Amino acid sequence: xxxxxxLYSVFCEEAExxxxxxxxxxxxxxxLDIALTGGETPVSLRDVAQRQDISDKYLEQIITPLSRxxxxxxxxxxxxxxxxTKSPEEYTxxxxxxxxxxxxxxxxxxxxxxxxxxxxxxxTVEVWQQIMAAVSGVVDHITLADLVKRYYEKQGQ
Numbered sequence: 829x830x831x832x833x834x835l836y837s838v839f840c841e842e843a844e845x846x847x848x849x850x851x852x853x854x855x856x857x858x859x860l861d862i863a864l865t866g867g868e869t870p871v872s873l874r875d876v877a878q879r880q881d882i883s884d885k886y887l888e889q890i891i892t893p894l895s896r897x898x899x900x901x902x903x904x905x906x907x908x909x910x911x912x913t914k915s916p917e918e919y920t921x922x923x924x925x926x927x928x929x930x931x932x933x934x935x936x937x938x939x940x941x942x943x944x945x946x947x948x949x950x951x952t953v954e955v956w957q958q959i960m961a962a963v964s965g966v967v968d969h970i971t972l973a974d975l976v977k978r979y980y981e982k983q984g985q
Contacts, residue, residue, distance in 0.1 A: 852928045855927065870908050893928060899919065899923070920967065937956060
């Protein structure tokens with residue numbers, strides 16, 4: 829019974845690696861909102877909070893790592909806010925998510941074979957690596973520009 833609890837706790841801990849949190853989801857919405865302005869005018873977090881129905885305090889927590897990673901820059905003063913540091917075509921969903929979420933691997937051994945003494949002989953690690961490759965293949969090939977385009981298509985524009 830103790831062994832089963834141990835395996836359960838390890839599995840649950842590792843299974844959380846791939847779950848996208850509200851921070852990751854809101855970061856993507858925040859970046860999309862900034863991209864929709866066309867990059868000319870700084871976007872205030874208060875305006876994003878209102879449009880996206882997200883707490884401005886929560887957005888302040890999310891913008892900090894995005895800024896530290898160089899994905900956005902702040903503009904101070906009246907009419908200040910945030911701008912993208914590059915064009916929407918140059919951002920991938922994966923890049924944005926990894927800033928807030930870290931690894932998108934389903935289990936730690938998919939990226940780091942040294943985390944487990946069984947990795948070299950383990951057959952299931954190949955499954956986890958294929959899942960990680962599939963997720964990365966999606967999020968690393970969708971750009972912020974793709975999301976902007978899709979947004980306007982859904983709006984009928």
